Amino acid sequence: MRGIVISLCAILLLVPVFAFGADEIKVGYHVPLTGWAAADGQSSLRGAQLAVKFINAAGGVNGKKINLIYYDDRCEAKDAITVARKLIESDKVVGVVSGSYSTPTRAAAPIFNQSKVPYISTIGTHPEIPIDRKYVVQVAVMSEIHGKAGAKMAQEKLKAKTACLLIMDNDFGMAVTDGFRKMAPTFGIKILKEYKYPLGEKDFRSLLSNIKQDNPDVLWASGYYEEAAQICRQAKELGVKATIIGQEGYDSPKLFELGGDAVNGVVITTSLDRDSTRAATKKFLAEYLKDYKIAGDQVAAQGFDGVITMATGLRKGGNDPDKIVAAITELKNFEDAATGPIMYFAENRVAIRPIVAQMVKNLAFRSFFITNDKALITP
């Protein structure tokens, strides 16, 4: 009797293995769908799903459809670890894309690397993520590079001579600002003063009063769209004259909703050029708007790029993780990416790509500046 029960259990356990048919390829995705980063998480997932739709409509990968298996990581390291184990052990995915920020991505990267599952980071910009992990690929642009490109843009397009820094006190806020601080003297911009604020602050008036006194040409303000909306509103209210420069953290339609007219004239460095003439970007923006009735943002485009890049690797690499990663890092001028071409992969499997700046005009991001100056965009 016991023998029968045990063999029945064994058969039941085997069923999923047999069920995972030969006609689909499982790709994992982890993304914050609840918690404070949920809005970005939703964008990212939509971008990824759009990529899957494109790939499967064009015949899939080597004749097999992609099945995207996604889990919520709540933007927490501990949840990302649980999700990583689940994707590897029970879903047995061939590759995984992270649609999450640095903290969960940093936590999950070593697990995927150890299990030899190719892993692509799309918006986790922390420099440590891919270092010494041969199965981890970084498609996101390092935060510091945004800062460096921002300094060049401030000098070239805004003719800035002086700047104040308003720094969000976390990994992202510090890293983007480091880049700006490093390059500012090179471009003849004098940094008058630096102000730090903690994540989640809502009232910036006391700092902005000081900045108004400093009267800089530009205000380099790091933050996510919630903080950004408050900074822009309160700066306008107090009469701060400096042009506010933000980064990809501002890049969300929520910025316009929460910031209103006060965000017009703000310039941000990002990866997605809304006015791009590239076929991949145009197709992405048009289809995204059609499917979700909302404008695609940078996070969505990065999620899209992560999946598209993974599919390209799977096409050449099959089931072999080493071959998949090799196929990805060999890419040159990869034009299928929505956020602009991946020019090549540098040391530690980091994608090198142009940086764009967008200016907000009539509550929409508009093309303002682009750079592919190697000195700025390589880490």
Next chain:
Amino acid sequence: MESVEKILENWVTGITLGSIYALISIGMTMVYGLIKILHVAHASVYVLGAFLGFATYSLTGNIWLAFPAAMAGCALAGYLIYSYIYQRVQDARADITFIISLGLFMAMGDAFRLIAGPYSLSFRHTFFFPGIQSGILKITPEQLLVIGSSVFLMGAIWWVVNKTRTGLAWKASAQDREVAMGLGLKVNYYFGLNFIFGSALAGIAGVLVGIYYVQVNPNMGFLWSYKVFVVMVLGGLGNVLGTVIASYFLGVAETFIISYFGYFLPRDSIAFILMIIVLIFMPSGVMGRRQRI
């Protein structure tokens, strides 16, 4: 001249913050002063007010309707919370009522998240009255609204407490509940009324904060679930006037400290450090009565 402008701006910012702190804290102070319950769920009533105001404004397009709607909804919620929950346990130990209140706070917070979604919603609005702009003094319409309505409402509370029978009944029940009941006072009725007043104030505070920061979100009450204790302790637990003074003190102090020293600590840590300092030197708060021996 320049720095005078900055000082004025900081005063306006600080007083606006203080007004918000006062409106939120008064209700909780009133409840504690009267029934000795640490009503943490008051922070959720405040969020409810913000959402009711936002929903009313979105549906009708009239910002002034947002206030009575939030007041009425929160007053009802406050009454229900008292009569269905606290009234049954008001004689229980303080830790029991506190845990009940904490549970209620969490349940309400998650309910808001489930209904409204996890995102911040934009509370865009336009006013037809201008702000003040004379020389270097600049007060936006939102700040004027926050400060003005707080002063008005605090005046109203003062009047109710000191000039009406209800206020007298509150004071009597706070001093000695048994004696008040023995004299024929319907204590539970007045307790319910107390919740209604305090919750309506929290509702207005919710709408004002929504307007001032142009957004409402389900997590906006989280900070208040603990920061309100700072204000209450600073003001001497249960003392309404002390709470008002502590609120303005905290709003102004935070603003000036951040302006001159930056965020050497997050804003709320500054509040807690002030509380610890006050507790060391004035153990019963800035307005607290001296300890009876």
